[in-house]
Amino acid sequence: MKKIGFIGxxxxxxxxxxxxxxxxxxxxxxxIVDSTILxxxxxxxPSISPSKYYVTEFEGIDVAIGFxxxxxxxxxxxxxxxxxxxxxxxxxxxxxxxxxxxxxxxKNYFVTGFDNYSLKKGxxxxxxxxxxxxxxxxxxxxxxxxxxxxxxxxLSFYYSVQWEEGKICFPFDNGDSTVIxxxxxxxxxxxxxxxxxxxxxxxxxxxxxxxxIKEGEIKRVIKNI
Numbered sequence: 001m002k003k004i005g006f007i008g009x010x011x012x013x014x015x016x017x018x019x020x021x022x023x024x025x026x027x028x029x030x031x032i033v034d035s036t037i038l039x040x041x042x043x044x045x046p047s048i049s050p051s052k053y054y055v056t057e058f059e060g061i062d063v064a065i066g067f068x069x070x071x072x073x074x075x076x077x078x079x080x081x082x083x084x085x086x087x088x089x090x091x092x093x094x095x096x097x098x099x100x101x102x103x104x105x106x107k108n109y110f111v112t113g114f115d116n117y118s119l120k121k122g123x124x125x126x127x128x129x130x131x132x133x134x135x136x137x138x139x140x141x142x143x144x145x146x147x148x149x150x151x152x153x154x155l156s157f158y159y160s161v162q163w164e165e166g167k168i169c170f171p172f173d174n175g176d177s178t179v180i181x182x183x184x185x186x187x188x189x190x191x192x193x194x195x196x197x198x199x200x201x202x203x204x205x206x207x208x209x210x211x212x213i214k215e216g217e218i219k220r221v222i223k224n225i
Contacts, residue, residue, distance in 0.1 A: 002086045005102040008111045008122030013040045014180050021189040022206045024060040025221045028085040031062045035096040046187045059189045069099045094127035111138040114148045123159045132162040142172040170201040191225045
């Protein structure tokens with residue numbers, strides 16, 4: 001089972017759902033864990049009977065909300081250990097970063113825009129520990145200026161992060177927010193009206209998470225969803 005961390009204060013729920021939807025179409029069993037303070041998935045992922053903590057299914061994806069660690073999710077499901085190909089964990093606090101043991105994740109992504117709240121609060125989730133943790137930047141920006149990334153590098157200097165060489169970029173908004181909101185209202189995940197840049201970002205992110213799957217196969221899936 002691959003454990004993938006999505007770290008930061010930036011809203012990551014929809015991004016994770018869209019990546020998970022691709023993975024499900026690629027015949028992978030996927031669990032999303034929303035361990036964030038606000039728990040946005042509680043409001044954007046449909047559920048018949050939400051409670052303080054629960055697991056629901058949406059578009060073939062299991063979504064866990066309100067849990068503090070993977071063991072509690074397994075107990076809730078009545079299994080000894082989780083039976084998923086991938087677990088995608090949404091974290092925006094250092095406490096839950098540690099509880100989900102993301103310093104030992106298979107892959108960690110730091111997802112951020114370039115407003116000060118997203119940058120500074122997001123870095124607090126990584127925290128300051130003895131060991132630098134490899135992370136890949138997932139950047140949402142309107143212009144993607146070098147000055148923006150330089151500022152992130154400056155702010156992150158004293159945190160326990162070692163940036164991977166590559167980065168994945170998404171448009172801040174090319175009409176994608178409108179498409180995503182419309183999909184939420186229709187309780188579906190559809191890619192057809194997303195911008196080319198957003199779909200290319202999803203392709204690159206999925207390809208990084210599952211490098212053993214050919215890029216052409218991922219492209220085919222994105223085209224057909």
